[in-house]
Amino acid sequence: MPHGSAALSFEGRRRLVRRCQHRPIAHVAAEAAVSRQCLSKWYARWRRHGDAGLHDRTSRPEHSPTATPKAVIEQIIELRKRKWSARRIHLELAQEGTDVAVCTISRILVRHGLNRLRHLDVDGEPLRAPGKIIARYPGHMTHLDVKKVGRIPDGGGWRAHGKHSPQAKASDRARKKGQRIGYTYLHSAVDGFSRLAYTEAHDDEKAATAIGFMFRARVFFTAHGITRFTRIVTDNGACYRAHDFTRAVHSFAAKHQRTKPFTPKHNGKVERYQQTLARELLYAAVFESEQHRRDRLRVWQVHYNYHRPHTAAGDQPPASRLPARVTNLMRSNS
Template sequence: MPHVNAPLTPTGRLRMVRRHLEDGIPKAHVAAEFRVSRPTVTTWVARYLAAGEAGLADRPSVPRHSPQRTPVVVVELIESLRRERKWSARRIHRHLLGLGHELHLRTVGRWLNRLGISRLRDLTPDGDDLRRPPQRIRAGWPGHMVHLDVKKVGRIPDGGGWRAHGRGSTAAKAAKRGPGAKVGYTYLHSAVDGFSRLAYTEALADERAVTTIGFFCRARAFFAAHGIEKIHRVVTDNGANYRARDFTRCVEALAGRHQRIRPYTPRHNGKVERFNRLLADEVLYARPYASERARREAIGVWVNHFNYHRPHTACGDQPPASRVPARVRNVMPSYI
């Protein structure tokens, strides 16, 4: 399809050529009549004489020779490895390098995209889906699964940091250079019941195993005060504090089982990950704070609001405390 502003279409080119060949009008006069240059008339006349009306059609802009183009044999090998073995682009790239083909990883990914097989579901024919259907991780009752996680945030210096005074401001620079400038980090340990979404949070100085054990014991007491006497499973990621033997022994002694999620799969611990996201959006970065103490107080107020007042869609637009055995309100706030 010619460009909308093109002076000539294939039909217009044919009329132009016939004006010269059939009517005998000189090329210069034809060029002036059709408002094109004389070499343009010469080009289309030559193509018409060589190929007829077919020579007046637009030609592709693909170059005749592409020395850097991936060989057809390599493309076929990429497709076969992907379809037959379901290898990833990175694994195919390493295999090709072993065969002596100097190919970039990004090139392999682009070829998979061009071939329409970049996703695993593209390899499964319709009606023959052998992949495991997506499943949600559901807790059957309060205490069935308790999810633990740690969120690391920078401490706020006294007087407020750059969020309160502006990045690069005089006050922000003075806070960096003043006494106690290296304020370090705050580690927000959180535990969320997978059934009720009841949450418990503490702001602690580190994320060592001994600190995590103390947090878990206090979280267990918090859940027990709400009627969750027995914790059947504790779900964590693969952090060093959760992989420690002492932590595992503590969990097995106070709860039923310690389950670590698959590495690099945070969605398996999604309930506490979502809680951390809400905590960040609604408290941590919702407004500037003048000190670390002020932010910790705000976290305590928000967690209390989350448990007893804030509607939760997973609880039928009711607060998490409505789904625990003990119908209590504000029984034990988080230790901030």
Template sequence: MTHRNAPLTPTGRLRMVLGHLDDGIPKAHVAAEFRVSRPTVSTWVTRYLAEGEQGLTDRPSTPATSPAQIPPQVVERIEALQRGRKWSARRIWHHLAAGGYDHDPAQDPGLFHAPVIIALRTVGRWLARLGISRLRDLTPDGDNARSAPARIRAYWPGHMVHLDVKKVGKIPDGGGWRTHGRGTTKAKAAKRGPGARVGYTYLHSAVDGFSRLAYTEALDDEKAVTTIGFFVRTRTFFAAHGIHRIHRVVTDNGANYRARDFTRTVKALASRHQRIRAYTPRHNGKVERYNRLLVDEVLYTRTYTSEHARRTAVAVWVNHYNYHRPHTACGEQPPASHTPARVNNVTPSYN
């Protein structure tokens, strides 16, 4: 395949060569006409004289020989050891370096192998090329020892309640850079003015894993005592919707959720406190997805001139989410329709 930046195609090379051989034009003049170097003209003329028009086609850039490439017999041994013994690349590398038998010498006495000098990385690359670098590549789908990841499912309202905190920057009075534009005079004045370091707002949220009913409060910190108060109010909110008993509370490994006081409170008001595996937010995916909805549908959908205005918008949106917004997990019905109380009237907004 001709390179996209090549000045000549095979047809152009033939014209260039014939211009020198048939018309007698000097190589230097031909090179100037076709805007290539004189050695290039000499190269194609030599190939044409030796091979004819076939010599003007592109040749592969791969070397004719690769002295550093490992022999095919070693590749076959790597594949056989991986398929037969399911060893790691490091163990295969150690085995090849030590030499000896690949199988039981009592059954195959003639299969003794001399040590092979090979790099560990080379063994890993060949396993990847062969498509057998992982154990699941060696096991048929029907006999796969590793079961598919189980879905985290709640079986009744209150079975699993997911808690999380979303941290967002507070909005100064008069609006921040989203209102006035980044780098504008008003934005810089708001940044330098009194109370410019407005800090953060912590959106504490709780989502029932079965009904997807949600409760959110915008608070000033994420300390353990604040989280405990939020959980107590969450339990009251859920009880008003018929969820009187919370079986399991699922959280991440934040400091507020690892605090002893919070753990004791959860165990006193619920049956179990479960912290997800570290760096595995999908285990708390229901509330993580809820936080994403907050971002996409209320937090950054329009500009706000104050923090109070945004907190009010969050409260209105949560009310809409619970009582009006259809949810695919609830059969295109709002989450409140799947609670035991089946509350249809809209409750007042909360801060």
């Protein structure tokens, strides 16, 4: 949806159709850089419906002759409540002379929340309702994760010199010989309540590295006033499945919670933070070396926690939701 003051949004269209009352449509369309047919359509809608006709309309067709009839949809839902599979429902309808594809039946079941049998009770009604994972206070849920990114060679990689540059070709030749430059592992921790984040770059993702990072992250959060840690949330990576990591968590937190396999949304706060990190830092600038990127990471982390507005914090920086601050850097507009 365009914003309210866009050139060809509702307000722009209203101005154009008013000009068409006294001037040829083709002339007004040429001045506004739109086609005559487009402006004629808006003008006809305005004459028929007034200003209400200039709003954006849905692209959904008024009539769908091939849509599944409502009675068939109700029959599919009724058969599903008997714990029938989509294939069995398809065969049952085919015997009655109604040909509905299995994929169509599956989409109907997803639309009505009946796609997973284990989520239905004995009467066929959904057992689960969609909800949000909400932290009630600072330290209630601390989310940990690791992001693996390629190392930057000294002098810069292909993003600095181009894919067909001599540096990029040399890197390709080395890779074919088995001389890989390796990866950097970004260990991140995010407080679920304030979205305060802490990230370190390491050379591996072993359990010992994850444990050391977690305790340093705890010191960072404690300096911001987060002294009570209830739940540490991680995925099922090898470093987080280690017994030593679980014992380390229980030394200061009440629970170590691992997310359900193949369900990254359960650890979504740190996953979303990593997307922001990649978009605004990792791939937003040209770095001359791996150390250059790591130095910029420390600067960007201060920007993220103290200056960058966050929608979950009411368009305020994450540190604004915590009682303590550990930096006095001023905002830079350069």
